[in-house]
Amino acid sequence: MATAPTRQRIRLSFMPTEPNRSLEAMLELALATPGYFERQELVELARVATAALRNAGPLVELGSYCGRSTVVLAAIVARASRQLISIDHHLGSEEMLPPFPYFDPALVDPYSGRFDSLGTLVETLDLAGLRSSVTLLVANNRQADAMLRAPAAFVLIDGGHDQISPWWDLKIALRLLPKGGLLALHDVFENPSDGGRPPFWVMEAALHLGFAPFARLRSLATLVRNSDP
Ligand SMILES: C[S@@+](CC[C@H](N)C(=O)[O-])C[C@H]1O[C@@H](n2cnc3c(N)ncnc32)[C@H](O)[C@@H]1O
Numbered sequence: 001m002a003t004a005p006t007r008q009r010i011r012l013s014f015m016p017t018e019p020n021r022s023l024e025a026m027l028e029l030a031l032a033t034p035g036y037f038e039r040q041e042l043v044e045l046a047r048v049a050t051a052a053l054r055n056a057g058p059l060v061e062l063g064s065y066c067g068r069s070t071v072v073l074a075a076i077v078a079r080a081s082r083q084l085i086s087i088d089h090h091l092g093s094e095e096m097l098p099p100f101p102y103f104d105p106a107l108v109d110p111y112s113g114r115f116d117s118l119g120t121l122v123e124t125l126d127l128a129g130l131r132s133s134v135t136l137l138v139a140n141n142r143q144a145d146a147m148l149r150a151p152a153a154f155v156l157i158d159g160g161h162d163q164i165s166p167w168w169d170l171k172i173a174l175r176l177l178p179k180g181g182l183l184a185l186h187d188v189f190e191n192p193s194d195g196g197r198p199p200f201w202v203m204e205a206a207l208h209l210g211f212a213p214f215a216r217l218r219s220l221a222t223l224v225r226n227s228d229p
Helices: 006-013 023-031 039-052 068-079 119-129 139-146 163-178 198-207
Strands: 059-062 086-087 134-138 154-157 182-185 210-216 219-226
Touching: 023 039, 023 068, 023 119, 023 198, 039 068, 039 154, 039 182, 039 210, 039 219, 059 163, 068 086, 068 119, 068 134, 086 119, 119 134, 134 163, 139 163, 154 163, 163 198, 182 198, 198 210
Parallel strands: 059 086, 059 154, 086 134, 154 182
Antiparallel strands: 182 219, 210 219
């Protein structure tokens, strides 16, 4: 039986002397990176992000974690000489911290003793050779809301799934996206038994605020803004 690619084995094929930035290679790197997007969702993410390039402005990601979705978006923008802004405070969502099962002890910084995903994210982008296509904003979403200005071609919301954080993410998306801009939301579950509610509620709110369905694959819902902000 084939074994899953490990981070170590992936590293060997991503040495700078042998750059391999095909989308397939980026998908393999993404899937060897801690994260929650499934392969088919990553392919869909690449597809909708590519569609968004028809609009002006950077692509924006809310919730980088260790870079699984980031590296796919970075590969898309790099091909088009565009930029990605990826935002995360890197302190983990509440469900990623003890005692919850999503907690990954490998992401605890040995010096501070604190959860910190920033180093792994930087390593992911280094392995991909895509550092120069991404601006990392290490900030919570309230800080990001105060900093970011329109327009953005695309916003991915995949940040905290608690009762408050996704609403700040939606506020940022409403500020950044012009008419025609694409808004993707991850972990959207219509059925409460499949997962938490806040991403679904945020999608429903966006649908009442001038967005319409654009595409859907598993828990990745993409909307298009149909009216002027
Ligand atoms: C589900 S993970 C992102 C997964 C990532 N997109 C991937 O593909 O692996 C959610 C991230 O949102 C971040 N986050 C949670 N609440 C936040 C907030 N209020 N401001 C900024 N980042 C936040 C967490 O630190 C965490 O890394």
